[in-house]
Amino acid sequence: MRTCASPTVREASVMSEAPALYSLKGKRIWVAGHNGMVGSALVHRLNREECTILTASRREYDLRRQSQVEAFMAKARPEAVFLAAARVGGIVANDSRPASFLYDNLMIAANIIEAARTSGVEKLLNLGSTCVYPKFAAQPIPEDALLTGPLEPTNQWYAVAKIAAIKLCDSYRRQYGSDFISAMPTNLYGPNDNFDLEASHVIPALIAKFVRAKDEGAKDVVVWGTGTPRREFLHVDDCADALVHLMKHFSGEGPINVGVGEDLTIADLAELIAGIVKFSGRIVFDPSRPDGTPRKLVDVGHLKRLGWSARISLPQGIAQTYAWYREHASSLRSVAL
Numbered sequence: 001m002r003t004c005a006s007p008t009v010r011e012a013s014v015m016s017e018a019p020a021l022y023s024l025k026g027k028r029i030w031v032a033g034h035n036g037m038v039g040s041a042l043v044h045r046l047n048r049e050e051c052t053i054l055t056a057s058r059r060e061y062d063l064r065r066q067s068q069v070e071a072f073m074a075k076a077r078p079e080a081v082f083l084a085a086a087r088v089g090g091i092v093a094n095d096s097r098p099a100s101f102l103y104d105n106l107m108i109a110a111n112i113i114e115a116a117r118t119s120g121v122e123k124l125l126n127l128g129s130t131c132v133y134p135k136f137a138a139q140p141i142p143e144d145a146l147l148t149g150p151l152e153p154t155n156q157w158y159a160v161a162k163i164a165a166i167k168l169c170d171s172y173r174r175q176y177g178s179d180f181i182s183a184m185p186t187n188l189y190g191p192n193d194n195f196d197l198e199a200s201h202v203i204p205a206l207i208a209k210f211v212r213a214k215d216e217g218a219k220d221v222v223v224w225g226t227g228t229p230r231r232e233f234l235h236v237d238d239c240a241d242a243l244v245h246l247m248k249h250f251s252g253e254g255p256i257n258v259g260v261g262e263d264l265t266i267a268d269l270a271e272l273i274a275g276i277v278k279f280s281g282r283i284v285f286d287p288s289r290p291d292g293t294p295r296k297l298v299d300v301g302h303l304k305r306l307g308w309s310a311r312i313s314l315p316q317g318i319a320q321t322y323a324w325y326r327e328h329a330s331s332l333r334s335v336a337l
Contacts, residue, residue: 020248022080022123022179030054030078032063032112033085037192038127038185041240042082049244054078064107066114073119081124082243083112083165089194090201091154091224091290098157105161113168117178124180125247126169128162128255130298131155132184140299143184143255152293170253183246186259186298190236190317191324203233203318206270207325210277219281221274224289227267232259232297235317238310245308257298260310266291276319 029046033039034055046053054076061068063085087104094101109126116124133141134149146166151159169180189203197205206223213221242258250256264272270283303309312320 021251022248024080024244024248025050027079027122028052028054028077029080029082030056030076031082031084032056032108033083036084036086036088037190037194037236038188038239038243039082039084040192041190041236042084042243045237045240045244063111064104066111069111069115070118073115073121077119078116079122080247081112081116081121082247083109083124083126085112086127088158090205091292092197094155094158101155102157102161105158106164109161109165109168113165113172113180116180117172117176122179123247123251124169124178125243126165126180126182127243128166128182128184129158130184130186130257130259130296131159131293132163132166132255133296133298135293139295140261140297141257142299143257143302146255154290154292166255173253179251181246181250181252182255183243183258184255184298185239185242186232186234186257186296188234188236188239190321192236193321195325195329202231202266202269203273203321204325206273207277207318207322210274210279211322211325211329213281214277214279220284221270221279221281222284222286223266223270224286225266225291226287227270227285228265229291229293230263230265230295230297231269232261232263233269233314233317234259234310235312235320238312238317242303242308242310245306246303249306249308256302257300258303259298259300261297261300261304263295263297264314272315273318273322276315276322 029051031039031042031053034043043053056072061072063069085108087101133145135152136149137145166182169182172178172180193204194200195204195208209221239258274283
């Protein structure tokens, strides 16, 4: 548990742009999943608020067990919750462990949402993912595209659990009047990401591959798929800032998209990362590997109308993430080329 510092003048001016529906000042705020990429960024962001941050040790509390979640809630007495705890991973992890991704994420969400209600939590933000939208949704994807078509098969297990969490929040709002909201960030990257090829997403996997290829003098780097799918990427620090903004300024049913409103092809992304890492070899695409959804760009109109837009450019964010990886590479699992 830690008490947050007062905001700086610049930060205070940003926060005063629009009147808040919910104030974090003086509140006890639980960041569920504080060790993860988003959770750690949220803790860092909340240090700018006048609040008390609560965290639950994984050694003491298994969030898949309702009794343990209730025990933590009774002890910590949070007034607001950021539900950022989840089992996450890339295509390989989702496809090879479907039961784990479905069960663990269902249980974590259901347990925390129910315990938040019974313990009198004032506000909860449920963190989802844009994989909840149909594989062939119209682009950019509006929030009302939810449940209008089939999901991308490679991550459907994770997506089903996240859709259930959205509907739980909506149903608790209708039945109990709970102020529980859901945010759907686009593809995230940044410090504290997972750089293990078997479980990581595309940006950390490519950074690790290009770094190793450069260090070992390899001539080629193989990138999964055709390189043609288009993806949108949001730096995790921008995501954390958006989530705090939503906690203060949004209250309502259904998901709200969190993104930048721009995308690029995987081939262009690979070229960008190779340039930042200064890998001068050849990039080879392996079409035998799955591409996933052809395009995934979210409509961020609602979020912009609430007064928030992303600030960190993709080249700037990847350069920062590359520097973080270089600094921490010795403590991370290595990846195969």
